[in-house]
Amino acid sequence: MSLFNPLPVTRRPTKQEIQHLYHLFLKTSKAFSNYNFREYFLRKAKHDFEQRNKLTEDKDIINSYNQALKDYAVLKRQSAISQMYKFDQNVVEANPLFHHHQIKDD
Amino acid sequence: MQATTPTDPRVLDVMLNFFTGLYGNPHSRTHAYGWETDIEVEKARKHIADVINADPKEIIFTSGATESNNMCIKGVPRFYKSTKKHIITAQTEHKCILNSARHLQDEGFEVTYLPVKPDGLVDLELLEKSIRKDTCLVSIMSVNNEIGVVQPIEEIGRICKKHKVYFHSDCAQAYGKIPLDVNKMNIDLMSISSHKIYGPKGMGAVYVRRRPRVRLDPIITGGGQERGLRSGTLAPPLIAGFGEAARLMMEEYDYDSSHISKLSNKLKNALLSIEHTTLNGSPEHHYPGCVNISFAYIEGESLLMALKDIALSSGSACTSASLEPSYVLHALGKDDALAHSSIRFGLGRFTTEDEVDYVIDAITHRVDFLRELSPLWEMVKEGIDLDTIEWSGH
Incomplete structure (x- = not known):
């Protein structure tokens, strides 16, 4: 995989580029120290990329990809900040009996 | 929420x-x-x-x-x-x-x-x-x-x-x-x-x-x-x-709404399947992110003890300093006992399905446990209508 390019694109991104960005979203979401934010951004990334895969028009794909790049920058900053301030674990997070619905695929 | x-x-x-x-x-x-x-x-x-x-x-x-x-x-x-x-x-x-x-x-x-x-x-x-x-x-x-x-x-x-x-x-x-x-x-x-x-x-x-x-x-x-x-x-x-x-x-309106509705339905269905529970307020004109349920013959505060790690509340947060039963539930015609046995659940963007499962599990067990302790519950089980009893004054 080539280096991640944070500059907006003007041509249609390849399937690999989209896939790569998706994996960056998953990885960055997982880095949140806060359980609820981590779960939310994972769930959201999965949903958003499912929606993106349904797009067919070049213009829509480019816009959506560029939006995702911007969202990714926010996510990256915020997950870094989240790691700087740690609080007690959520009771559900601490109890593996209740980890049925977490997104596991990477 | x-x-x-x-x-x-x-x-x-x-x-x-x-x-x-x-x-x-x-x-x-x-x-x-x-x-x-x-x-x-x-x-x-x-x-x-x-x-x-x-x-x-x-x-x-x-x-x-x-x-x-x-x-x-x-x-x-x-x-x-x-x-x-x-x-x-x-x-x-x-x-x-x-x-x-x-x-x-x-x-x-x-x-x-x-x-x-x-x-x-x-x-x-x-x-x-x-x-x-x-x-x-x-x-x-x-x-x-x-x-x-x-x-x-x-x-x-x-x-x-x-x-x-x-x-x-x-x-x-x-x-x-x-x-x-x-x-x-x-x-x-x-x-x-x-x-x-x-x-x-x-x-x-x-x-x-x-x-x-x-x-x-x-x-x-x-x-x-x-x-x-x-x-x-x-x-x-x-x-x-x-x-x-x-x-x-x-x-995020559509995405949040469908997430909250899904969790809300799951929570409502599970908790209302416990006997002697009621949903407070109109079920049709209802925002799914706020679920208020009465558990008869249970004291809301003792139920909350089982869930103290998860943010829930009996009555509203703004009045949580007092143990007075909710004036809102009173206005709906609920008596003191029922108002005392009500819990409000808030669901939002960041609530997870695992948290809802946890709450359902914890509440179900705790309700069973508390009712087993309760002499009132024994009488209800025997078919005695509690409203017909004349309690002696003290």
């Missing part, structure tokens, strides 16, 4: 700009620092207005919904006091509405506190009958903070318009979560809170209609900011965060 919500990291990301580089006073017109901040403030104002189909000029920033409610409930009657002396509200409103109304009574105004039907909804016929010649304001909340009941706002707006009475709605719980349109619903004034939509605390707004113009006496006077209705230097970091939170509420 009703008590509060966590600040969305995307909101914090916007706010951090203001705590680091963008420090200008938005009211300073003479230098670029001020302009930049002013542009961001106005951008936020537009995001906030867009959610309710208002004009940005109609949004006045305040410190939160409590201030907004005080401003409307006190401000409108005071402005029109030479001709109008009466306001109407409901018994299930938030304390800040009720206490502002009480304050007005001390100033010589008359207040009608409408009772609600057993499902928590306002009786529209009774509302219309209660409007007098000297009524200047009707204030009915959109979504109740304790039971999640959604009032028929559009119908109430129509009645108010017909009788030429101003209509204020406390939409702290509703804004961004159910469809609201100030024009379609004839809302003249609306209170909005930032921390209920994943924005920062200490921030809110009031919508004040411009056409036809609604006048009110400001509570805070000074430099005349915010159309003279709320003086004081604005707080750009909070405003920008609030604006971003509002923008996200619109952008």
Whole structure:
């Protein structure tokens, strides 16, 4: 995989580029120290990329990809900040009996 | 969610700009620092207005919904006091509405506190009958903070318009979560809170209609900011965060709504399948993010002990300092015992399905455990109707 390019694109991104960005979203979401934010951004990334895969028009794909790049920058900053301030674990997070619905695929 | 919500990291990301580089006073017109901040403030104002189909000029920033409610409930009657002396509200409103109304009574105004039907909804016929010649304001909340009941706002707006009475709605719980349109619903004034939509605390707004113009006496006077209705230097970091939170509420509306509905249905179905449990408030006119359930023969506080690690509440957070049963449930005709045995569950953007499973599991076990301890429950099991028993006085 080539280096991640944070500059907006003007041509249609390849399937690999989209896939790569998706994996960056998953990885960055997982880095949140806060359980609820981590779960939310994972769930959201999965949903958003499912929606993106349904797009067919070049213009829509480019816009959506560029939006995702911007969202990714926010996510990256915020997950870094989240790691700087740690609080007690959520009771559900601490109890593996209740980890049925977490997104596991990477 | 009703008590509060966590600040969305995307909101914090916007706010951090203001705590680091963008420090200008938005009211300073003479230098670029001020302009930049002013542009961001106005951008936020537009995001906030867009959610309710208002004009940005109609949004006045305040410190939160409590201030907004005080401003409307006190401000409108005071402005029109030479001709109008009466306001109407409901018994299930938030304390800040009720206490502002009480304050007005001390100033010589008359207040009608409408009772609600057993499902928590306002009786529209009774509302219309209660409007007098000297009524200047009707204030009915959109979504109740304790039971999640959604009032028929559009119908109430129509009645108010017909009788030429101003209509204020406390939409702290509703804004961004159910469809609201100030024009379609004839809302003249609306209170909005930032921390209920994943924005920062200490921030809110009031919508004040411009056409036809609604006048009110400001509570805070000074430099005349915010159309003279709320003086004081604005707080750009909070405003920008609030604006971003509002923008996200619109952008994420479908995704959030379906997530919250799914979790809400799961929670409701599981808890209501326990015997002798009831959902408080109308099941049809109901915001799914707020579920209030009574567990008969159980004391709500002892049930909460089992769940102390998860944010839930019996009654509302604002009154959690007292063990007094909820006045909202009383207004629905529930007795003390049932009001004491009720718990409110808040579901939001960041609630996970695993958390809902945890709560269902913990509540189900705890209810069983507590009922096994209870002599009342033994009698219920034996088929004794508790209402027929004459308890000896002590």
